[in-house]
Amino acid sequence: MTSASSSPKKAVKKTAEKTTSRNAPTPKTAGIQFSAKVIDPVKYATQCLVVGVYEGLKLSPAASSVDAADAHQLIALLKREGFQGKAGQSLLLLNPQGIAADRLLVLGFGSQKDGSVSVDNFRRVVQKISESLKPTPCTEITVALDDVSVTGQEADWQARQIAESLGQLEYRADHLKSKPAEISLQLKKVQVGTTKNLIAKATKGLALGLAIAQGINLTRKLGDLPGNICTPTYLAEQAKQLAKDRAKLNVNVLEEKQMKELGMGSFLSVAAGSEQPAKLIVLEYKGGNKKDAPVALVGKGITFDTGGISLKPGPAMDEMKYDMCGAASVLGTFRTLVELQLPINVVGVIATTENMPSGAATKPGDIVTSMSGLTIEILNTDAEGRLVLCDALTYTERFKPKAVVDIATLTGACVIALGNHATGLFSNDDDLAKSLLKAGEESADRAWQMPLWDEYQKQLDSNFADIANIGGREAGSVTAACFLSRFTKKFAWAHLDIAGTAWRSGGAKGATGRPVPLLVQYLLNQA
Template structure:
């Protein structure tokens, strides 16, 4: 797909499709007066009859052969004075979804006419590209018959030359989101820990700014990663600790570190999950996938920042050598853990990865994990759960989520919750009771992050969609990329 910023009069462009916004009102907006005149008042009549809707996110088609557009695609914007960022994104997503399904080969969007302080034109450009790429995305690489390619090849978005930077940014993020989706959608018999390691090595071949290191079981044992290794004990698939170093700035600049949970399939281990929807546990590596996606976006942009991705990859299976409830293991930090539930495995791989991060002397560390079902109960499927040991860091991530539309919500990380992890036999146990499960999981991780500024993102509710539209979402790549670019 080719994207560009159009600085000329959009209404004079020959195009298959002209995208137009329609705010609520008793008459057509003034910006459409000349266009309507060239159509002999057609639009005014359709608007008055209700055939062109102004309801937020509703789309309407009008075919106008060669005047100069072959078709007009309207999207309702609701009350223009109430057009905030959320409503703008809703309208953009709706119109780009309609465009993706059309037979148009090229299109021009004029939605910049409705830019505002809360949603400036560079954001309109950025979200338009991301929304269209999301609508065009298909995962058919494992099907015998591939989907027919769409006809749409080009989208021009009105704006200024400065908005071209938004095109570069959005196309890079879109590539990272697509990679994150692809990795998440692959089944567990293909996307194994070793497969992820191979993908990381391929990244290093694709980008000169990327260096990859992979630790095997032997090396992890030497480092004392007993917690991570305990998760993989019942599986025939060996675990891997994958490090992807992106160096876009001076080597003296301390890196920001992203840590991804990479459970390529999660049966729950001996604490076996119910069979219903267990196939979706291939998505338990979406935290790791988002690390790949974010680093890809940064590398595509040549962003002047140093970022290290650490992926703790393992498969959680029952078996003769599998970890049992009640077993006690020693983490890389030296702290001992009583494993009361083998299905609380994400925190067990992450804690050793978080300790390993100390070697990079990081500015900040953010871990991303499909960690708790409790997060879905608390926040649903709209927002990521956020907890942190540093309030400034938490606010930076929240702001990045608001700006990108890939939002998070902060939960408390108070000392009062820590007692839920007390164990009679080890330094801690890996679960509390049912209360505040998302918070106590973060409390567990916090015990391994005392040497640096750290935030935890629980993406259990947002990493994928269930049901008929099942598939990985690519979140929170937009938020993570925004957060890191704000560090420049």
């Protein structure tokens, strides 16, 4: 038996990457400015005024003002166009009469219950704004939706939804094209109407929504980058850049030599076949009291996953650049943290490497020794995420965290179980699980708790080592979580399997930025 941390690697010489952030094109952002102000929807000059209508053509107060200013032509136009006010309906009117706005965007909010619309309907409708305005050259808009009452929510929540949705327009996925597509909608300014006594509340909500959008955008950017640019070294550079001039954030990057000294044989066994040097990126955000135990976020950062010697099939292998979305979501969450300056201590640990086949690569049947001392029989080199995460989780013990959440595109089995709607959640602590589920509901970035029963642990038995790295076809996402649970006995821990939620395939291929909203909401609730 040999440990990967002590086995020689003569066949592969690792060097720093040739492509770095200095020559990787940087996407240009729109730099949208959000503000809350008191407006008169009839007299306020803007390129586009956004108002709401409820099911049954019941106009909101702002829409009623517009209708009255135009001799009730608005209601006549809505009837002519078959607009009924159902949730998600939209109608863009050019050169509206009687008001100062150049355009009028009418959004349907669906039915009201006790004078309010549902949280889900409000979110769905707000996301329609950018889609409806795509054909226009608008650079600034005014959203007069403050008079739309939302069940259980106030002005800050509504403003947050607007900024979180529209703030994502700052990210462009086509910045590596020689000629990026021309788009007409390039918003520079968004004004949100409110009342005088609610300006401070709405402004706070806008700041929170924009900060979350910036975290999502960073996560999407890193996820969408190809593996020849977004390498472990690149991720380390991005972490250092994030900490630049940030007094509360410190970043330390451990190299392979240091990992070997720590006994991270499991992590290094995955890195064995790659010419790119592996990195363990450690972020420490100190926004709370010194004595407060931190929350730890641990991200899987496989910047490209070929499967190693257990080679993946060719179709859709390009999407394995997304196997670092767990790491990307940790960096995105820290981006939001530093923007908001939350009064909380948070540690981020990112285990990042490539998983490549070569003469030096780990072979099926090899046995390695993890940092915890447990030996692992590697039956499938494509089950590599758990091999890097187990050492990262053991390393995290030194911070004495009050809770640890790992985020990983870990198993295809989770996609089969939950599709792309919910993130799989596993935990050894009921309170932590409930907190994360609650945060998922509040942020519309939902998770679903899966079992972590002792009965599943038997599938990981090995004749030759303490544990095998796979447990067979049955319950693959569960046995993967069971594997990780062997390394989390000293703290409250939850595992988020984001294999189905981190990116989309097909014509809409691209990173989603999940679960940044869930993680940020969880930290907000903790703070």
